[in-house]
Amino acid sequence: MAGRRMKVLAAMSGGVDSAVAAARAVEAGYDVTGVHLALSKNPQAYRSGARGCCSKEDAHDARRAADVLGVPFYVWDLSDRFASDVVSDFLAEYAAGRTPNPCLRCNEKIKFAAVLDRAVALGFDAVCTGHYAQLVRTGKDLELHRAVDVAKDQSYVLGVLNQDQLRRSYFPLGSSLKADVRTEARDRGLAVADKPDSHDICFIANGDTAGFLEQRLGNRPGDIVDLAGGKVGEHAGSHRFTVGQRRGLRLGTPADDGQPRFVVAITPVTNTITVGPRDALTVKIISAIRPTWTAAPLDREWSGQVQVRAHGHPMPADVTVHDHGLEVILEAPMTGVAPGQAVVLYSGSRVVGSATISATHT
Amino acid sequence: MSRIYLDHAATTPMVPEAVEAMTRELTRVGNASSLHASGRSARRVVEESREAIAAFVGAQPAEVIFTGGGTEADNLAIKGGFWTGLKSRRQRVVTSTIEHHAVLDSVGWLTQAASAEVSYVPVTEDGRLDMSALAGTVDSDTALVSVMWANNEVGTLQPVRRIAESAAEHGAISHSDAVQAVGHVEVNFATSGLDLMSFTAHKLGGPYGIGALLVRRELTLAPVLHGGGQERDIRSGTLDVAAIAGFAAALEAATRHRVAEEQRVRRLRHELVNSVLAAVPDAIPYGPGAEADRLPAIASIGFPGCSADSILMLLDAAGIDCSTGAACSAGVAQPSHVLLAMGCSEAEARSTLRFSLGHTSSIADVRALATALPNAAHRAKAAAAFA
Numbered sequence: 001m002a003g004r005r006m007k008v009l010a011a012m013s014g015g016v017d018s019a020v021a022a023a024r025a026v027e028a029g030y031d032v033t034g035v036h037l038a039l040s041k042n043p044q045a046y047r048s049g050a051r052g053c054c055s056k057e058d059a060h061d062a063r064r065a066a067d068v069l070g071v072p073f074y075v076w077d078l079s080d081r082f083a084s085d086v087v088s089d090f091l092a093e094y095a096a097g098r099t100p101n102p103c104l105r106c107n108e109k110i111k112f113a114a115v116l117d118r119a120v121a122l123g124f125d126a127v128c129t130g131h132y133a134q135l136v137r138t139g140k141d142l143e144l145h146r147a148v149d150v151a152k153d154q155s156y157v158l159g160v161l162n163q164d165q166l167r168r169s170y171f172p173l174g175s176s177l178k179a180d181v182r183t184e185a186r187d188r189g190l191a192v193a194d195k196p197d198s199h200d201i202c203f204i205a206n207g208d209t210a211g212f213l214e215q216r217l218g219n220r221p222g223d224i225v226d227l228a229g230g231k232v233g234e235h236a237g238s239h240r241f242t243v244g245q246r247r248g249l250r251l252g253t254p255a256d257d258g259q260p261r262f263v264v265a266i267t268p269v270t271n272t273i274t275v276g277p278r279d280a281l282t283v284k285i286i287s288a289i290r291p292t293w294t295a296a297p298l299d300r301e302w303s304g305q306v307q308v309r310a311h312g313h314p315m316p317a318d319v320t321v322h323d324h325g326l327e328v329i330l331e332a333p334m335t336g337v338a339p340g341q342a343v344v345l346y347s348g349s350r351v352v353g354s355a356t357i358s359a360t361h362t
Numbered sequence: 363m364s365r366i367y368l369d370h371a372a373t374t375p376m377v378p379e380a381v382e383a384m385t386r387e388l389t390r391v392g393n394a395s396s397l398h399a400s401g402r403s404a405r406r407v408v409e410e411s412r413e414a415i416a417a418f419v420g421a422q423p424a425e426v427i428f429t430g431g432g433t434e435a436d437n438l439a440i441k442g443g444f445w446t447g448l449k450s451r452r453q454r455v456v457t458s459t460i461e462h463h464a465v466l467d468s469v470g471w472l473t474q475a476a477s478a479e480v481s482y483v484p485v486t487e488d489g490r491l492d493m494s495a496l497a498g499t500v501d502s503d504t505a506l507v508s509v510m511w512a513n514n515e516v517g518t519l520q521p522v523r524r525i526a527e528s529a530a531e532h533g534a535i536s537h538s539d540a541v542q543a544v545g546h547v548e549v550n551f552a553t554s555g556l557d558l559m560s561f562t563a564h565k566l567g568g569p570y571g572i573g574a575l576l577v578r579r580e581l582t583l584a585p586v587l588h589g590g591g592q593e594r595d596i597r598s599g600t601l602d603v604a605a606i607a608g609f610a611a612a613l614e615a616a617t618r619h620r621v622a623e624e625q626r627v628r629r630l631r632h633e634l635v636n637s638v639l640a641a642v643p644d645a646i647p648y649g650p651g652a653e654a655d656r657l658p659a660i661a662s663i664g665f666p667g668c669s670a671d672s673i674l675m676l677l678d679a680a681g682i683d684c685s686t687g688a689a690c691s692a693g694v695a696q697p698s699h700v701l702l703a704m705g706c707s708e709a710e711a712r713s714t715l716r717f718s719l720g721h722t723s724s725i726a727d728v729r730a731l732a733t734a735l736p737n738a739a740h741r742a743k744a745a746a747a748f749a
Contacts, residue, residue, distance in 0.1 A: 033675070033679070072675070072678060072679065074671065074675055075695070076671070077671075077695060113748075114748050115748075117745075117747075117748035118672075118745045118748035121741060121744040121745035121747070121748060122672060122675070122676065122741050122742070122744075122745045123676070123741055
């Protein structure tokens, strides 16, 4: 079909980023349709501050932005898929003592899977989002790169996308600074220009992750033990703890060395929290499973940088690819590595792949 | 690009007579309740309109209570009727499972706020009220029986007269939401035996925001909106003179053309259903088969294996307006309670679209739909795997 305009489905959350992304898609000459993803069966009427998402107010804001852009707009009900693929997974991961990243999971299972597949079946060529990341064409491949705005870079949570998904993705904000996006929204007459950014986990509207987990997974008191397995205290429920945490342990007896103690492990099977000195949190080797690749899979040996948290820094590492996943040897030991999080491999600004951290070793 | 508009049951274009009558009044000053000459001339327009409207629906002028539309008329009928019945210690409200939300939610509110007891009478597979179930439900505790004249999603006509008789036998007030019926099929308030009947202007070629509740002359209905008492002390609020004039002009036009137009639209609907079935052979029409049991203009059609939302979007992109008929509650579209009440599964309900014809519809609209549907249904079926 010569001269056919590319059909783009713009995911519109009701926030400023996705509104400007959709506006840029329109300006680029694409045939744009806006959709708001309803991810909860019982959305709140209003969002409170920066928390929560897909409230009725957000749907309204997205609809108004689509009106201003003059594009068709619909609400797609993804609440069942979101509940099973993101929220249930989030709970199962915590129940297994890991620390999941639900935003990454949502990109992997909802936005660039369920929504993208449905869009393609309905005749769309690509899905446009307000993510801060850059797509760079080199030859026949598309490369995923960090955003120009380092503070807003979301390449970490997009690292799970493969080449097929990237080819059908469109991130118009990757080369912009957030401040400029807000100015542009204002200039375009989009009412969401000054809406606060969303933070935290969208389906935990009040930000109380521990409370959310306790309500759904229950709350059992258990023991706090040291690295040797000796009991040093008790906890009221393991959901209040994350690896690396120091505060709130309320241990009666001080450690032998008089140094502060940190959570080094959570073991759901025995419902115990293991504590130890800061040294015990230091990680040198990371094992990771379920690798995904933005282009061709890596060869057996590879050197580059790895990032282990959404807002972490890239660290030099050597990576070995084997049948069941990756082994990452960090050039320098680091802390704050939690099983369940993703280890994303970077070559400079380019995302190479992603895998789920399964174990850490000192 | 001019649109193919197949959503007349949602709202239908204003007829020229209504536009003319309304614009004539819009530029005049005068509150119909004022005592001076300007007020009197406004009042005259209101009363002439009231008399015309009453005559077209077989009511007396005094029985016409103007409201801000169908929803307000239903709210007034349900809440006012319940409070009136409560004075004689009647606490039950009897309604059907396929009412419009203006009725269902009003009834639901009464159960929470005023300890009303509610009985929902089921319907048959084609959406007709189960009359024996009704007979077994209405009793001497019943304040109000409310059953719609014609269903807005599938088009089923109800045996309103027998329903009103059933209510009268037990001294209960009867109400019917006739929003989809007036102007489209024969409606006569006097011979229906009803105590209350709602209808609205914008479904019959008039403006938005004006409707009426017919209240039988002898009935004292408790008001919902209190204030100036403009409408027999049953409804307060300054009357919208221009809208009332437009309402009367639209109903006059609809009544004048009704017999011929009803036949024309029935034939067109028949053509639409046949074309859709030819274009998408596994499509399933819902509602009664016999013309005598249904509205002329509404076609409810299921597309198995497709999400109605997807087809609606693809038809929209192809220039065709239709409806899923589903209420959008809490931001997320719910499967139609009407289709569920008729025994459809949730999947069937979510795959069903409503096409509704009106005075501007032509065979060209039907052909455009039949041309666009196969591709839309094909794509929607492919997309359903990822819903």
